[in-house]
Amino acid sequence: MKYAFYTGCVAKGAGRELYSSSVAVAKRLGIELHELTNVSCCGAGVISEKDPLLSDTLNARTFAIAEELNLDIMNICGTCQGVMMKAQKNIDNDAKRKEKINEALKDGGHQYKGSVKIKHLLHILIEDFGLDKLKTFVKKPLKGLKVAPFYGCYLLRPSVYSNFSSSDRTTALEDLIIALGGEPVQYDGRSKCCGFPIVMMNKESSLTMSGISLKEAKEKNADCLVTPCPLCHLNLDSYQPEIDKIVQTKLNLPILHLPQLIGIALGIDSKELGLNKHIVSTGKIF
Amino acid sequence: MAMVIFSIKRFNPEKDSSPCYKDYELNVPEGATVLDCLNLIKWTQDGTLTHRMSCRSAICGSCAVKVNGHPKLACKTQAVDEIINGRMKIEPLGNAKVLKDLVVDLEPFFSKFQKVKPWLVTDEPAGDKERRQSTEDFHRIDAASTCIMCASCCSDCNSWASNESFLGPAALAKAQRFVDDSRDKVALERVINLSRANGIWDCTHCGECVERCPTEVKPMDRIISLRTTALKMGILNNNGARHVKGFVDSIRSSGRLNENVIPIKSMGIFNIPGLLSLIPVGIRMFLRGKNPPIIHKHIDDMDDVKRIFKRLKK
Numbered sequence: 001m002k003y004a005f006y007t008g009c010v011a012k013g014a015g016r017e018l019y020s021s022s023v024a025v026a027k028r029l030g031i032e033l034h035e036l037t038n039v040s041c042c043g044a045g046v047i048s049e050k051d052p053l054l055s056d057t058l059n060a061r062t063f064a065i066a067e068e069l070n071l072d073i074m075n076i077c078g079t080c081q082g083v084m085m086k087a088q089k090n091i092d093n094d095a096k097r098k099e100k101i102n103e104a105l106k107d108g109g110h111q112y113k114g115s116v117k118i119k120h121l122l123h124i125l126i127e128d129f130g131l132d133k134l135k136t137f138v139k140k141p142l143k144g145l146k147v148a149p150f151y152g153c154y155l156l157r158p159s160v161y162s163n164f165s166s167s168d169r170t171t172a173l174e175d176l177i178i179a180l181g182g183e184p185v186q187y188d189g190r191s192k193c194c195g196f197p198i199v200m201m202n203k204e205s206s207l208t209m210s211g212i213s214l215k216e217a218k219e220k221n222a223d224c225l226v227t228p229c230p231l232c233h234l235n236l237d238s239y240q241p242e243i244d245k246i247v248q249t250k251l252n253l254p255i256l257h258l259p260q261l262i263g264i265a266l267g268i269d270s271k272e273l274g275l276n277k278h279i280v281s282t283g284k285i286f
Numbered sequence: 287m288a289m290v291i292f293s294i295k296r297f298n299p300e301k302d303s304s305p306c307y308k309d310y311e312l313n314v315p316e317g318a319t320v321l322d323c324l325n326l327i328k329w330t331q332d333g334t335l336t337h338r339m340s341c342r343s344a345i346c347g348s349c350a351v352k353v354n355g356h357p358k359l360a361c362k363t364q365a366v367d368e369i370i371n372g373r374m375k376i377e378p379l380g381n382a383k384v385l386k387d388l389v390v391d392l393e394p395f396f397s398k399f400q401k402v403k404p405w406l407v408t409d410e411p412a413g414d415k416e417r418r419q420s421t422e423d424f425h426r427i428d429a430a431s432t433c434i435m436c437a438s439c440c441s442d443c444n445s446w447a448s449n450e451s452f453l454g455p456a457a458l459a460k461a462q463r464f465v466d467d468s469r470d471k472v473a474l475e476r477v478i479n480l481s482r483a484n485g486i487w488d489c490t491h492c493g494e495c496v497e498r499c500p501t502e503v504k505p506m507d508r509i510i511s512l513r514t515t516a517l518k519m520g521i522l523n524n525n526g527a528r529h530v531k532g533f534v535d536s537i538r539s540s541g542r543l544n545e546n547v548i549p550i551k552s553m554g555i556f557n558i559p560g561l562l563s564l565i566p567v568g569i570r571m572f573l574r575g576k577n578p579p580i581i582h583k584h585i586d587d588m589d590d591v592k593r594i595f596k597r598l599k600k
Contacts, residue, residue, distance in 0.1 A: 009543040013578035014571060038586035040541040045491055046533040049513045054598050058537070061594065104597050108590035157493030158506075167497070168356060188355070193444035193492035200552035201487045201525045203563065208448035209490065238567055238576065279570055 001128065002032035003074035003119070004066035006084075009041050010230040011076055014238075017274020018230050021259040022076045022121065024272045028263075029129065029137060033074065039065055042083045044231075045154075045197070052090075053100070059087035060101045063118075064110035072117040074124055076259065078229030081120040082154025085161040088118060120155060122228045122258060123163050126172050131179040139267035141181025145224070145285060147261065148185040148217035148253075149173035150236070152229030153193050167191075173226065173258075180265035185222045189213025194232040199239070204246070210235045211247040224254040224285050226261045233257055237279050254282040287313050290369050292327060294335065295377040297384050305384070307375075308332075314365045321349050321360035324376070324388075337388040344500060347436030351388050352377040357438035359500045379441035394450070395437045398457035402480070404464065407472045423468035430463035430508050432501040439495035439505050451484045455495035455505030458486060462508040465515060477516050486512045487526025525552050525560070538595050541585035545578040 005026075011019040026033050039062040041047075048055035062084070066073045075081040091098045092114055102111050119127075125134060151173060159167035168191070174184035195209030214236060217225055227233055236243075237255040244251055255278065256264075263273040264286050275282045290312055297305035310327045318326075321339055328335045337360070340348040344362040351360050353368050354375050368374050382390035406417075439455040440446055446454050453461075461480055465473045480486045486509055495505040517527055532551030536544045549568075553560035571577050585591070 009545070012542070013545040014576050016576075038590075040585060040591045041537050041543050043537070044533070044543070046530055047537060049510055050517055050530050050534050051598065052514075054595070057594055057598060058591070061590070104594055107593055107597070108587075110590075153490075153492040153494075158496040158504075168354075193490050193494075195444070195448065195490055197491045198445070198488055200529050200549060202449065202483070205445060205449035205452070205488060206490070209444050212447065238571055241570070242567070277574055277576055279574060279576070 001030070001124075002034065002071055003124070004069050004071040004116075005033035005035045006039065006042075006062065006066075006073050006075050006080060007035065008075065008077035008080040008230070009044075010234070015230040015233060015257070017277040018076060018233070018257045018259065021257055021263050021268075021273040024268050025259040025262050025266065028266050028268060029134070031124070031129070034069055034071060036062065036065060042080045042087075044079055045083050048083075053097070055083075056087045056090050056097065057101045057104050059084055060091055060098075060112040061105055061108065061110055063088065063116045064105060064112040066116045067113055068110070072119060075118065075120045076228075076257075077231070078120065078152035078155040078227075079231050081118065081163075082157075082161055084118045085163070088116075089161055119163065120228060122155070122172055122176065125176060125262075131175060134176075134262075135179050138180060138265045140265055142177070142183075142261070142265050143181050145182045146185050146220075146222050147177045147182045148187060148220070148222035148225040149177060149190050150194070150213065150217075150225050150227040150232060151191050152227055152232045155228060156191055173228070176258075177226070177261070180262060182261075182265075185217055185220045187213075187216045187220045187222075189216045194227075194229075194235040196231045196235040199235060203242075206235065207239055207243050207246050210239065211243045214240070214243060214251050214253055215247045215249060218249065218251055218253055222253060224256055224261075224282070226256045226258055228258040230257060240280050252280060254278065254280050254285055256282065256285075287315060288366070288369065289372070290314050290323075290365070291373045292323060293373060293375045294327070294387070295375075296335070296387050297378075298386050299384070314369075318365045319361050320351075320353055320358065320363045320365050320368065320374075320376070323365050323374075324351075324360060335388075336386045345434060347434035350379055350436040350438045350441070350500075352379060352441065357436075357441040357498045359436060359438070362500055379437055381440055381443060381446045382437070390437075392437060395440055395454070395456065396435075398453050399460055401453060402457050402461040402464070403476070404457075404460045406464065406467065406470050408469055409471065410469075417469045419468055426466040426468075427463045429502050429504060430459045433459060433463075433503045434501060436500060438498040438500060439503070442494035442498050444492040444494060445488055445490045449484065449488065452488050453480075453485055455489070455509065456503075458489070458512065459503050459505040459508040462512050465512060473515075474519060477512065477519055478521055480512060481516050481521045481524055481527070486516065487524060525554070528552050528554055538592070539584070540582055541588050541591045542582075544582045546580070546582065
């Protein structure tokens with residue numbers, strides 16, 4: 001198993017523990033990664049607001065580079081995944097757009113054909129690797145650990161850009177938590193928005209969104225929360241002290257990146273997983 | 287026929303201190319919609335159950351309720367598709383005050399529309415018959431025109447849930463319908479108003495409205511379109527527009543997002559309170575070693591990305 005590894009910006013910036021934990025988990029599971037170092041940001045749904053064609057072209061360049069390697073793309077960021085899926089649909093459903101984009105890619109020696117598949121680590125583990133196989137790697141089952149799954153919007157909606165057959169009814173994260181020996185917390189917040197996209201525009205509203213879900217998870221006795229999106233992680237973890245004030249509760253709820261939770265169950269060293277790099281201490285869960 | 291337990295959220299504010307769920311067992315006839323089932327329950331089991339309905343043809347937008355957690359037009363939804371383990375959960379729309387059972391107060395929903403002036407503003411005289419549009423011009427407002435005002439989009443809107451002052455997906459989609467109307471003469475004024483607090487830049491991109499809309503409005507796409515228009519019109523003195531500009535500049539110069547710089551650019555360098563608000567989280571992240579690297583490196587083969595920017599600018 002080998003993938004073109006798209007790190008995204010956050011895993012190389014404010015969330016480097018996502019990068020290190022992803023690499024460590026892939027290595028342990030025997031998933032080979034070819035890290036793409038010459039690809040641009042996906043645009044995070046922001047560049048497309050200024051110029052949709054530019055955004056799609058930058059993503060098409062990434063797709064073309066993966067196709068040249070004859071590899072499918074592995075994302076570790078839910079937002080990158082959603083944005084790329086939308087770009088791919090935009091291009092694949094519009095032959096003229098595809099031609100225009102390939103014309104723009106020509107000078108760089110690239111051409112997007114349309115064969116590449118775009119997958120998040122979560123999809124890869126469920127569909128390509130398989131949870132039964134994953135179970136055989138578990139060394140420290142998350143016994144008794146109540147984990148609140150937090151999907152992040154971009155993996156789910158709009159569902160036409162999602163890899164899940166049913167965005168509303170998917171249980172991918174819950175299934176994964178169970179496979180690792182943990183107990184998924186059932187709560188409405190699982191598919192809600194963290195508010196990160198507007199934290200610079202309306203901080204109060206943004207952090208209230210996080211607060212609503214965090215408080216609900218806490219009330220359902222979650223020991224920690226896991227998310228496949230590092231942008232959700234930024235709001236839920238880095239801003240948790242401010243969120244505490246908004247919801248008037250000391251939440252103290254550790255927020256894990258998806259590969260960190262897996263890494264704990266696989267027995268990977270906590271430092272390699274970057275569990276010390278969080279604002280809310282993860283000490284009580286490993 | 288299938289025997290299904292409908293778990294319906296009941297609440298009569300005049301009598302009940304809090305809402306509760308009541309179960310009704312119903313033999314669901316073949317081909318029945320969720321609305322058919324609600325009617326059967328009301329007519330044959332419990333006449334006190336209250337729900338809205340009118341056209342039964344997915345046109346009037348009256349019968350939107352939450353089915354298994356998310357809004358649907360009851361008259362457009364086949365019951366058989368919504369049965370989960372022999373059960374179906376029916377609740378009133380979210381982000382709205384319940385008047386009784388499945389009936390919510392839509393006054394706040396409609397009041398948002400008034401704020402976006404949902405009518406044509408022009409001083410040009412009308413023609414003999416009507417103000418005509420080209421097919422191309424009509425297509426720019428076609429999607430938003432299909433709104434049936436059912437409030438499904440607002441029910442699940444995350445920004446509305448955290449901020450009741452947010453204009454919301456339905457009113458903003460309606461605003462796009464007039465901003466992009468070739469016959470309207472006040473687009474600039476409209477977009478200036480929409481760019482203020484609680485407007486287009488307060489949408490969090492959660493996609494719920496696109497998912498829940500029973501027609502083709504796709505409100506989030508309409509909001510994105512309004513943002514693009516605002517940027518083109520040069521309405522840049524707000525955090526949202528500054529964020530987009532800073533983001534694009536960062537990718538143009540290094541291929542990736544410079545997380546050290548983007549918050550400052552989004553706030554605006556003269557926005558002292560905004561900049562000060564970044565300090566606590568900045569220090570917190572720095573102390574945990576979460577600050578992005580001080581030296582921001584560009585991606586390999588940056589020349590190719592720059593070439594794409596230049597080429598598309600032409």
